[in-house]
Amino acid sequence: MTSFSYIDHLECTICGKTYPYDGLATISVCCGKVLFVRYDLPRLRREVQRSVFDSRPANMWRYNELLPVTDPDEIITLGEGGTPLLNATTLARQVGIRRLLIKEEGLNPTGTFKARGISAAVSKAVEVGARGFTMPSAGNAAGAAAAYCARAGTPVKVFMPQDAPSSNKKESIVAGSELNLVDGLISDAGRIAVSVAAEQGLFDLSTLKEPCRAEGKKTMGLEIAHQLGWRMPDAIVYPTGGGTGIIGMHKGFQELLELGWIEGKLPRFYAIQADGCQPIVKAWNDGTDTADPWPNATTKADGLRVPGPFADYLILQALRETGGGALAVSDDDMIEAMYTLASTEGVIACPEGAATLVGLQRLMADGSIGADEEVVLLNTGSGYKYLDLLRGPGE
Numbered sequence: 001m002t003s004f005s006y007i008d009h010l011e012c013t014i015c016g017k018t019y020p021y022d023g024l025a026t027i028s029v030c031c032g033k034v035l036f037v038r039y040d041l042p043r044l045r046r047e048v049q050r051s052v053f054d055s056r057p058a059n060m061w062r063y064n065e066l067l068p069v070t071d072p073d074e075i076i077t078l079g080e081g082g083t084p085l086l087n088a089t090t091l092a093r094q095v096g097i098r099r100l101l102i103k104e105e106g107l108n109p110t111g112t113f114k115a116r117g118i119s120a121a122v123s124k125a126v127e128v129g130a131r132g133f134t135m136p137s138a139g140n141a142a143g144a145a146a147a148y149c150a151r152a153g154t155p156v157k158v159f160m161p162q163d164a165p166s167s168n169k170k171e172s173i174v175a176g177s178e179l180n181l182v183d184g185l186i187s188d189a190g191r192i193a194v195s196v197a198a199e200q201g202l203f204d205l206s207t208l209k210e211p212c213r214a215e216g217k218k219t220m221g222l223e224i225a226h227q228l229g230w231r232m233p234d235a236i237v238y239p240t241g242g243g244t245g246i247i248g249m250h251k252g253f254q255e256l257l258e259l260g261w262i263e264g265k266l267p268r269f270y271a272i273q274a275d276g277c278q279p280i281v282k283a284w285n286d287g288t289d290t291a292d293p294w295p296n297a298t299t300k301a302d303g304l305r306v307p308g309p310f311a312d313y314l315i316l317q318a319l320r321e322t323g324g325g326a327l328a329v330s331d332d333d334m335i336e337a338m339y340t341l342a343s344t345e346g347v348i349a350c351p352e353g354a355a356t357l358v359g360l361q362r363l364m365a366d367g368s369i370g371a372d373e374e375v376v377l378l379n380t381g382s383g384y385k386y387l388d389l390l391r392g393p394g395e
Helices: 041-047 050-055 060-066 089-095 114-127 140-152 166-174 186-200 213-227 244-259 279-286 312-322 331-345 351-365 383-389
Strands: 007-012 035-039 085-087 099-104 133-136 156-161 178-182 235-239 268-274 325-329 374-379
Touching (some): 035 213, 041 244, 060 213, 085 213, 089 351, 099 213, 114 140, 133 186, 140 156, 156 186, 166 178, 213 244, 244 268, 244 312, 268 279, 268 351, 279 312, 331 383, 351 374, 351 383
Parallel strands (some): 099 374, 156 178, 235 268, 235 374, 268 325
Antiparallel strands (some): 007 035, 085 099
16 A cells, blocks of 8 residues: 655664654754655555656645655645746857756745745644744745744744845745844854744754755755656756755655666756855865854855855765765856846846856856756746845936
8 A cells, every 4th residue: 555655764864873753853862963854765666656746736745755744634835846947048058058957946935945845844843743833044944934834823933134135024024923033144043043942842943953844855856857757967056055955856866766766877966155155165175074164154145144054064975976066156146147047038036046057157167067968057036035136227
């Protein structure tokens, strides 16, 4: 008999110790690090054919066997996932590459890819007993948490830097969350959120300090493979703050390989950061397995302003295992790329997403990506949330 979810256990990403999946999970007790959700892939391979996904509604929950929620009635959804993989033919000609694709995550609920991870995390947490949440965020994750917790009927306290985008503050308020503005960065917001969660019996949704946001994000990889006819591109260029997307997609592709649903080499992952906040780039260039916190982090791309990603070791592992890399780009270049993406392909990208185009051009110039390759750029959110960065009439 098939299952709605083939979730089997949780696993520490450092030592491999396993834990049951039937309660609220945070980080591993053994090592204090990220927990991965693991599935019974041999049984899934025996019982399910990949063709089953073709006839299901085009949202991320079509891949329910590889997601952590066991009861379909517990899913908290706003229709997330199922975003298009756009063939950017004009832009491909301009940059001189055989095939360029854009995964357009700005079409998700609340306008960003954060919807995927928050849907999975809130759904699983509510399923196993959570009745309230905290969420630290540079902006977009807080807005998504507010919306999904409103949908779930659960309270959420969000914590954002004072200078987070006004659009994120407003969407958090309009969705009924308790907005708390913090002096400092996302790291400071995170410390407060964890403390409040512990004091008030709430569940903290911090990036990769619970295991299910990565499961929602991995569906970007599942969709890319599915949309390409169950194969993988040569490379994925990804804007990297907390890095959940790289980690999730890397995990998702590995699961598909183990299931025998795809073949070949994993796509090379390239992490793009901002000049003013590049801890992963520095660690990559230094050849270290972890990243030191970036001092005085600053960038207009708020999603990239993560000075000390908790899962630094997993991001760097994904880059190394796939033969990828990391580089940083300037705010001015990524904002200019917002204009390029819009004027050539009609994609109104967030600055983080536009940074991937700048990164691609640099990677092609240094030979890391060849002209005969197929590359996917991840636009992680809608540029409509960042209109203040764009020039108006007469400006």
